Structure formats: structure tokens, C-alpha cells
Amino acid sequence: MSDLPKHVHFHEEGPREGFQIERGGFSLADRAALVDALSETGLEEIQVTSFVSPKAVPQMADAEALFAAIRRKPGVRYDAVWLNERGYDRARACPGVDIGGRIALYASDAFALRNNNCTAAVMRERVNAWLDRYEADGVPIERALVMAAFGCNFEGEIPPERAVGELVWAYRVCRDRGLALPRLYLADTMGWANPQAIRRAVGLLRDALPEAEIGLHLHDTRGLGAANVLAALEMGISHFDSAVAGLGGCPFAGHGDSRGAGNICTEDMVFLCHEMGIGTGIDLEALVEAARLAERIIGRPLAGRLMHAGTLAAYRGRRAAA
Amino acid sequence: MSDLPKHVHFHEEGPREGFQIERGGFSLADRAALVDALSETGLEEIQVTSFVSPKAVPQMADAEALFAAIRRKPGVRYDAVWLNERGYDRARACPGVDIGGRIALYASDAFALRNNNCTAAVMRERVNAWLDRYEADGVPIERALVMAAFGCNFEGEIPPERAVGELVWAYRVCRDRGLALPRLYLADTMGWANPQAIRRAVGLLRDALPEAEIGLHLHDTRGLGAANVLAALEMGISHFDSAVAGLGGCPFAGHGDSRGAGNICTEDMVFLCHEMGIGTGIDLEALVEAARLAERIIGRPLAGRLMHAGTLAAYRGRRAAA
Numbered sequence: 001m002s003d004l005p006k007h008v009h010f011h012e013e014g015p016r017e018g019f020q021i022e023r024g025g026f027s028l029a030d031r032a033a034l035v036d037a038l039s040e041t042g043l044e045e046i047q048v049t050s051f052v053s054p055k056a057v058p059q060m061a062d063a064e065a066l067f068a069a070i071r072r073k074p075g076v077r078y079d080a081v082w083l084n085e086r087g088y089d090r091a092r093a094c095p096g097v098d099i100g101g102r103i104a105l106y107a108s109d110a111f112a113l114r115n116n117n118c119t120a121a122v123m124r125e126r127v128n129a130w131l132d133r134y135e136a137d138g139v140p141i142e143r144a145l146v147m148a149a150f151g152c153n154f155e156g157e158i159p160p161e162r163a164v165g166e167l168v169w170a171y172r173v174c175r176d177r178g179l180a181l182p183r184l185y186l187a188d189t190m191g192w193a194n195p196q197a198i199r200r201a202v203g204l205l206r207d208a209l210p211e212a213e214i215g216l217h218l219h220d221t222r223g224l225g226a227a228n229v230l231a232a233l234e235m236g237i238s239h240f241d242s243a244v245a246g247l248g249g250c251p252f253a254g255h256g257d258s259r260g261a262g263n264i265c266t267e268d269m270v271f272l273c274h275e276m277g278i279g280t281g282i283d284l285e286a287l288v289e290a291a292r293l294a295e296r297i298i299g300r301p302l303a304g305r306l307m308h309a310g311t312l313a314a315y316r317g318r319r320a321a322a
Numbered sequence: 323m324s325d326l327p328k329h330v331h332f333h334e335e336g337p338r339e340g341f342q343i344e345r346g347g348f349s350l351a352d353r354a355a356l357v358d359a360l361s362e363t364g365l366e367e368i369q370v371t372s373f374v375s376p377k378a379v380p381q382m383a384d385a386e387a388l389f390a391a392i393r394r395k396p397g398v399r400y401d402a403v404w405l406n407e408r409g410y411d412r413a414r415a416c417p418g419v420d421i422g423g424r425i426a427l428y429a430s431d432a433f434a435l436r437n438n439n440c441t442a443a444v445m446r447e448r449v450n451a452w453l454d455r456y457e458a459d460g461v462p463i464e465r466a467l468v469m470a471a472f473g474c475n476f477e478g479e480i481p482p483e484r485a486v487g488e489l490v491w492a493y494r495v496c497r498d499r500g501l502a503l504p505r506l507y508l509a510d511t512m513g514w515a516n517p518q519a520i521r522r523a524v525g526l527l528r529d530a531l532p533e534a535e536i537g538l539h540l541h542d543t544r545g546l547g548a549a550n551v552l553a554a555l556e557m558g559i560s561h562f563d564s565a566v567a568g569l570g571g572c573p574f575a576g577h578g579d580s581r582g583a584g585n586i587c588t589e590d591m592v593f594l595c596h597e598m599g600i601g602t603g604i605d606l607e608a609l610v611e612a613a614r615l616a617e618r619i620i621g622r623p624l625a626g627r628l629m630h631a632g633t634l635a636a637y638r639g640r641r642a643a644a
Contacts, residue, residue, distance in 0.1 A: 153637050185513055189630060194597035195552055222634075223590030223627035224597070226549035268545030275516035275546070301623075305545035309513060312544075315475050 007279045010266050011215075012038055014294060016047040016060075016081060018247025022298065025057035030297045036242060037290040039073040040157055042282040043266075048078050051087035051094070067096040079142070085133075092137070096151035100142030103127050103133035103170045103181075107163035108152035111189070115147075124169060131177060144170035145185035145217060147160040149201060151192025155216075158192075168208050183213045183239060188228070193222020195231035202235050215239030218264045220246065220303070224271060225264040233278065235316035242266040245291035246303030265304040267291050271311065284311055327560035328385075329601045331367075332588050334360055334539075336616060338369040338382075338403060339585055340569025344620065344628025346381035354391035359564060359612040361395040364604040365588075370400050373409035373416070389418040401464070407455075414459070422464030423456040425449050425503075426490045429468050429485035432476035433511070441466045446491060453499060466492035467507035467539060471523060480514075482523040492528050505535045505561060510550070513543020517553035524557050537561030540586045542568065542625070547586040548594060555600065564588040567613035568625030587626040589613050593633065606633055 015035050019026060038046050048070065054061035063080065072078060077098045082088045091097050105127065106112035106120040116123060134141060149153070149163035167184040174181040186201050198216070205214055216232050218225055218240065229240065243263035267287045270280050291307040301308075337357050341348060360368050370392065376383035385402065394400060404410045413419050427449065428434035428442040438445060456463060466603055468479070471485035489506040496503040508523050520538070538554050540547055540562065551562065565585035589609045592602050613629040623630075627634045 010470040022340060151634065151637070156638050192634060194594065196598050220627060222593055224548055224594055226546055227552040227594060230552055265545060271544055272516065272546055272549060276518050276563045305542060309543045312473065312514060316478050317474070 003236040004276065004278060005236050007281070008233070008238045008240065008273045010043060010270065010280065010282070011045045011047065011239070011241045012043045012266055013047045013241050013242060013263060014038070014243035014245065014247040014266065016049050018243055018245075018298075019059055020050060020057060021248055022059065023246075026059070026297055028062055028065055028069055031066055033072045034244075034290065034294055034297060035066075035078075037286075038089055039076050039294050040069065041286040041290055042280070044281070044288075045077045045079065048080055050081040050083075051090040052081070052083055053086075063090070064094045067094050070096070072096055092139075099139055100128065101139045102142055103130070103144035103174075105144065105146045105166040105170060106148060107146050107158045107166055108148040108155040110154035111148045111152045114154055117201065120166065123167075123299070127170065128173065131173065131179065135177065135179065139175060141179050143183045143185055143215065144174075144181055145187050145235045147187045148192075149186040150188045150194075150197050151190065153190045158199070160204050162200060165205045165207060166207060167182075167212075171209055171212055178215050181212075183215045184209070185215040185217050185239075186240070187217035187241075188219055191219045191224075193218060193228050194224055195227050198228050198231045199235060202232065202237065204304065206235075213239070217241040218246070220264050222264050226268065227241075229264060229269050229272060233273070233276070233306070240264065240269065242269055243306075244287065245294040245298075245307060247294055249300075262303050265291075265306075268304055268306050271306050274314075283314065324597065325558040325559050326555055326600060329603070330555070330560045330562065332365060332592065332602065332604070333367045333369065333561070333563045334365045334566060334588055335369045335563050335585060336360070336565035336567065336569040336588065337611045338619075339372050339380055340565050340567075340616065342379060343403075343570055344381065348381070348407075348619055349492040350384055350387055350391055353388055354561075356566075356616055356619060357388075357400075358394045359608075359615050361393065361398050362605075363608040363612055364602070365398065365609075367399045367401065367605070370402055370419075372403040372404070373412040374405055375408075385412070385564060385635070386416050389416050392418070394418055400564040410455070411514055413500065414461075421461050422444045423461045424464055425452070425466035425496075427466065427468045427488040427492060428470060429480045429488055430470040430474035430477040433470045433474045436476055436568050442488065446488075449492065449639045450495065453495065453501065457499065457501065458478075463496060463501050463503050465505045465507055465537065466496075466503055467509050468504065469511045471509045472516075472519050473512065474482075475512045482526050485523060486530060489527060489534075493531055493534055505532070505537045507539050507563070509539035509563075511539075513541045513546075515540060515550050517549050520550050520553045521557060524554065524559065528557075535561070536575055537563070539563040541570070542551055542584050542586050548590065551586060551594060555595070555598070562586065562591065566609065567616040567620075567629060569616055571618075584625050587613075587628075590626055590628050593628050597634075607635065 049063040051063050082304045109119045112120045146163045146166040244266045246262045246265035248263035295302045371385040372382045428461045431441045434442045468485045468488040568584045568587035570585040617624045
């Protein structure tokens with residue numbers, strides 16, 4: 001009936017995606033404390049910050065200082081985002097950044113034009129240039145990800161064949177270059193996915209590339225995050241991007257405001273996994289505490305649910321204790 | 323692979339469960355306006371208020387006045403809650419209340435003691451007394467519902483056999499009396515359910531009573547609401563209790579505070595159904611507007627997601643229009 005994975009891996013993006021969307025003004029010490037708290041939860045991968053233009057994203061201007069401030073825990077991977085060569089050079093020069101090449105593709109021309117000022121096809125040409133650079137620098141490829149894979153606010157419905165086609169293209173390009181490409185991600189950038197769409201896209205990608213490992217980058221924009229994760233788990237998907245406390249968006253945003261597009265909440269989805277008997281290697285209580293720290297730092301209620309209700313651990317002993 | 327229903331029915335409990343949990347001070351006109359807005363969405367059943375002690379629940383003291391203020395729409399059922407004979411008498415005497423008998427049972431003695439000052443077994447005796455009364459008054463039975471069916475904050479884990487056993491008892495009692503019992507509800511009163519627990523309990527109840535119709539009363543306390551609804555839909559469940567805007571709880575509650583235990587959000591779950599091709603008879607845009615009205619009345623951000631992000635309808639035409 002289903003093909004649940006035994007272990008699920010979460011790529012924590014809260015420190016980057018969360019604070020990028022906020023207006024700024026959060027102290028370096030607070031942001032480092034959040035990364036440090038996450039480091040103690042058993043998470044294996046934490047996306048710390050972006051090396052992007054300080055003019056465009058002033059709240060990420062101190063990326064180097066943030067990396068200098070965190071306590072790196074052995075066994076944890078600390079990655080970062082860059083969008084151009086300047087950012088890549090900064091990330092490579094910054095001590096403590098675990099560098100991995102990311103292939104970013106678009107399933108929507110309208111979104112590609114808006115976000116990157118190019119078509120999806122031109123984006124593929126740029127990927128080839130990035131791969132030249134990564135090869136030359138000996139940087140391993142970490143993932144390929146296709147944005148707006150399930151639908152696009154600027155283009156409307158996206159046929160799953162289009163998103164899958166971009167990832168198949170990336171897979172073949174890497175194969176032809178002899179580069180390992182560990183994982184292919186479908187990204188629901190604007191919160192269009194539903195369980196059936198997840199199954200269709202994952203099924204198509206599996207049919208096209210049975211040997212490839214698939215991950216999902218999901219947002220909980222319209223309240224279907226947990227249902228989409230369940231559908232994916234039942235297809236054996238074991239890699240998810242997520243954000244502690246549901247950082248990256250908030251239910252307080254104006255209607256249609258992009259701040260509404262929160263990532264799936266790491267601790268709520270870890271709870272889902274654990275309740276279904278799926279391991280994550282994560283200490284859920286410690287993760288809930290990290291989520292509460294994130295909420296204290298941001299200074300307003302965040303979207304995560306478990307952090308407000310508490311886990312079931314304290315209640316489970318009641319019968320025995322009674 | 324799954325057994326999705328063609329049509330799903332939502333029993334809207336926001337006006338009752340939502341305002342009951344708030345501190346009060348909301349005008350009668352505002353509360354009537356919300357019920358009236360919900361009446362125009364295609365919802366077939368709206369739980370308006372509770373006929374309970376004005377001392378215990380002062381914010382529900384004006385139940386009669388609220389029923390007098392709403393505009394009843396033909397074809398919509400307007401029900402209410404009562405917990406004792408005094409409340410039942412008030413509800414029966416109140417014009418506009420659609421009276422149906424509810425059988426309430428407990429899967430947890432500890433919760434029954436706390437909530438009703440009796441054991442689950444004594445609660446069954448009380449049900450028999452209620453059935454005598456309903457029979458004498460010619461009041462049809464609407465449902466049987468077992469609380470804390472998936473776990474209890476006061477008792478811990480609840481074996482599914484216990485919750486199912488209570489419903490089987492109710493079913494047989496009604497059958498022996500020759501009373502129709504349209505539906506049996508498993509209630510996740512304290513937010514313990516997960517998709518596997520839903521499948522186990524529904525499966526057990528189906529095995530015990532293949533001919534009974536099953537409904538679910540779910541809360542989104544720990545972020546699994548949408549996943550639990552998906553698991554239920556895939557078992558063919560087509561009746562859910564829910565609350566517009568996710569009323570009935572809020573993410574702003576203190577940890578462990580019962581205000582964290584929000585009902586599943588009606589419009590988010592209607593959106594889930596529609597995206598999966600399941601009909602509901604509900605005008606989603608009108609329901610989102612009702613949710614926004616609820617938020618304006620309550621005066622702080624509510625937990626629903628779709629109401630903040632907007633539906634996909636406006637975006638779907640983009641490609642055609644472009």
C-alpha cells in the first residue's frame with residue numbers, strides 16, 4: 001500500500017530562508033545562537049545564510065561574520081546560498097562554509113524572467129557555465145532543483161512533464177560530464193502542490209530516472225504541507241527541505257504577500273515521521289526548543305504548531321505514572 | 323491504492339468552538355454576520371452556539387439572541403450544543419435550532435472524570451438516559467462521538483480498540499432501541515492522531531461495523547491535520563468537523579495552553595479536496611472571505627493558511643491571459 005522510508009533526512013533552511021524574508025534588525029548573536037541550537041538537535045545539514053548582494057538583501061550582508069560566530073559541530077554540514085559568481089567567490093573564501101554546487105532550474109519561463117531575467121532555456125545555458133566553474137574548482141555537485149515545479153503565480157498551471165524534463169536534463173548533463181548528482185529536487189516554490197500532484201511528478205521522475213534519488217522542497221502556503229509530505233513519504237521520499245518553526249513565511253502576511261509562503265515546518269514534520277515510526281536522527285524536544293528560540297528572536301508568533309502545543313512525550317507516561 | 327470519496331461534507335463548528343475558546347466581548351452583530359457569511363458558502367451544516375451555563379461559558383450566554391439574529395438560509399442546518407437537560411430544554415425552546423441528539427462518549431476515564439466528573443462507563447449510563455429523553459421527545463439521533471479517541475493528555479496513549487468499542491456500544495444500543503444512528507465520529511480531542519492511527523482506528527471500526535458511516539472530528543494541534551485528513555480521505559471518509567479560519571485554537575497560545583488545540587481549518591481542507599478533484603458543494607472564494615471576516619472579528623491573525631495566501635483561482639488563468 002505504501003513504501004515508507006525507514007529514515008528521513010531534513011535539510012534545515014530556517015536560518016537562511018527565514019531571516020531573508022524578515023525585514024532585518026536581528027542581531028548576529030541571536031542568529032548565531034539559533035544555528036548553534038539547531039546544531040545540537042541531530043540535524044545533519046543547516047543552511048546558514050546567503051552570500052548575496054548586500055544592497056538587494058541587506059539582512060544577509062554579514063554572512064562571513066555569521067559563519068565566524070557559529071560553533072561548527074562535527075558531522076553537521078553548514079551550507080549557504082549564492083546566486084552569482086561574486087557570491088560564490090565570497091562563499092568559497094569564507095571559512096566554515098561547506099561548499100556544494102547547486103543546479104537551479106525553472107519550470108516556468110514567467111518566473112525565470114521575473115527572478116533571473118532569463119528564460120528557462122537560458123537558465124540551462126547558465127547551468128552549463130556553472131558546471132564548468134564547479135568542475136574547474138573541484139566543487140562537488142550537491143543537488144539539482146527545479147523551481148515552480150507544481151505551478152506558478154506568474155504563469156499558472158505547470159505540467160509535471162516540464163518540471164521533470166528540467167531535472168532529467170540536469171541529470172543527463174551531469175552524467176555526460178561524469179559528475180555525480182546526488183539528488184534531484186522538485187520545489188513547490190509558490191505553494192501549488194497537492195498530494196496527487198506530488199504523486200504524479202514523483203512518479204514521472206521515477207519513471208524517467210529510476211536510479212535517481214528525489215527530494216522535495218515544499219512550502220505550506222495553503223495548508224497542504226503535511227498532506228504533501230505524507231503523500232511523498234508513502235512514495236518512499238526521504239529528503240525534504242524545511243524550516244524550523246515554519247520560518248520563511250507567516251500567517252500574518254497580507255493576502256497575496258509573498259511572506260505568506262512559509263516552508264514546511266521542520267519540527268512538525270519530524271513529529272509526523274516519528275509518530276509514523278520513521279527515524280530522523282533528530283532530538284524532537286531539542287528541535288522544539290530551537291523553534292521557540294526562533295520565535296523569541298523574531299518576536300512574534302510563528303507558524304509551527306508543535307512548538308505551541310508541545311510534544312506528546314510528557315503525556316505518554318501518564319497511564320504508567322497514574 | 324486509495325478509495326477517495328467523490329464528495330466530502332464539512333460540519334462547520336467555527337462559530338461555536340471558535341468563540342467558546344475566546345475570552346468574549348465579541349458583539350452579537352459580528353457573530354451573526356459570521357454565521358450569515360458561512361450560510362452563503364454552500365456549507366450544509368453550521369454549529370451556531372452552545373446552550374450552556376452562562377456562568378461557566380459567559381461568551382455563549384446569548385445563544386437565543388444569536389439564533390434570533392441570524393438569517394436562516396433554506397437547506398442549511400443550524401445546530402447547537404448542550405451538555406445537560408437545562409441546555410437541552412433551552413435549545414428545544416429556541417426558534418431556529420435544528421435539534422438532533424448527540425451521543426458523547428469517552429475513550430479515556432481520566433478525561434471523562436475531568437470533563438464530566440464521571441467514568442466512561444457512567445457516561446454510557448447517562449447516554450441511555452439521554453436516549454430515553456430523545457425517544458420520548460421524538461428527537462432524531464444525529465451522531466455518536468467518542469472523545470480522546472487517539473490519545474489523552476490526562477491518560478496517555480489510548481488503544482484504538484477502546485475508542486472503537488465505545489462507538490460499537492452506541493451503535494448497538496441504538497439498533498436495539500430501533501433508533502437510526504446516521505454516523506459514528508472518532509474525535510481527536512487533544513491532537514494525538516497521526517495518519518497511521520487514523521487508518522488503524524477507522525479500519526477497526528469498519529471491521530466491527532461495515533455498514534456504519536464514519537466521520538472524524540480532528541484538531542490541528544501539532545500540525546498533522548492535513549495529513550490526517552488525507553489518510554482519512556484515502557479510506558473513503560467523507561464527513562469531517564472543521565472550523566473556518568482554523569478557529570478554535572491559535573498558534574499564539576502559551577505552550578501547553580488548551581487554546582493551541584485548533585480545529586482543522588475548513589477552507590484549507592476544502593481546498594485540499596478541490597485540488598484532489600473531490601467535490602464539497604462549497605464556494606471556496608466565499609468561504610475564504612468568511613474566514614477573513616472571522617479574523618477581522620477576532621482581531622488577531624488566525625491559523626488558516628489559504629485565507630492569507632489566497633486561492634489559486636486568480637493565478638490559474640495566467641497562461642491563457644498572457
